[in-house]
Amino acid sequence: MILPIVAYGHPVLRKVGEDITPDYPELKTLIANMWETMYASNGVGIAAPQVNKAIRLFVVDSEQIINNLEDDEKNDYPGDNGIKEVFINAHIVETGGDDWAYNEGCLSIPKVREDVNRPETVTLRYVNENFEPRQQTFTGVTARVILHEYDHIDGKLFIDHLKPLKRRMLKSKLDDISKGKIRVDYKMLFPK
Structure with a gap:
């Protein structure tokens, strides 16, 4: 099911998400709905606060960015093949490399894009959708998308x-x- 995306100004976007346990209600359904919502709105990542849940959960599909790069552009992101991953209870272990600028946008802040400086790499400790523990280092565009969703x-x-x-x-x-004075081709939840 496609969920409405929370718009800028909604208080849930400013809450620090809580860690969850494997018995979080309807977790598998929520994850499936987040994937469907992200793809329906042409996103490459979406975090639970963007679907009105103040928990530490986000999904990322940076493969679609990497796969759409021209061959000469792929050289800009060595070692970044993209990922399709669920991140639960993520916590940053460390960031590294030089900060670099990239033009970012956000489904919760439609039609606004700006250059943002972020580190080249991020190492995260998290669990996947099966609550299997992971610690992994990500680089390039993938690291950027993860850091953007981690911010949420x-x-x-x-x-x-x-x-x-x-x-x-x-x-x-x-x-x-x-104030809801924006037109987008996906359903949004505006602050009251």
Whole structure:
């Protein structure tokens, strides 16, 4: 089932997500719905707060980015083949490499894109959908998508990484989103 995506201004986007246990109600259904919602809205990742759940869960499919790169662009991301993965109770172990800029957007903040600096690599400790423990290092675009989704489970948004002047320049767009004054081709849940 395609779920509505929470719009900028909704308080759930600013909550730090809670760790969950394997008996979290309807977890397999929630994960399936998150995948369906992400693909229906042309996303490459979606976090539980974006579907109105303040828990530490997100899904990422960076394979679709890597697979759509031109051959010469793939050289920009050595060692990044993309992933399709469920991340539960994720916690950053470390980040590394140089910060680099990339133009990011967010399903909860539609029609706003800005360059955001993030580290080249991230090492995460998490469990997968079967609650099997994992610790893995990700790089390139995959690391970026993971860090973007990780921000969501920590109550942060990509716009928080922008300089204050840039954020002030976006204020009217952000206000319009929070008031529901935006048209997108997916269902959104606006703040009350």
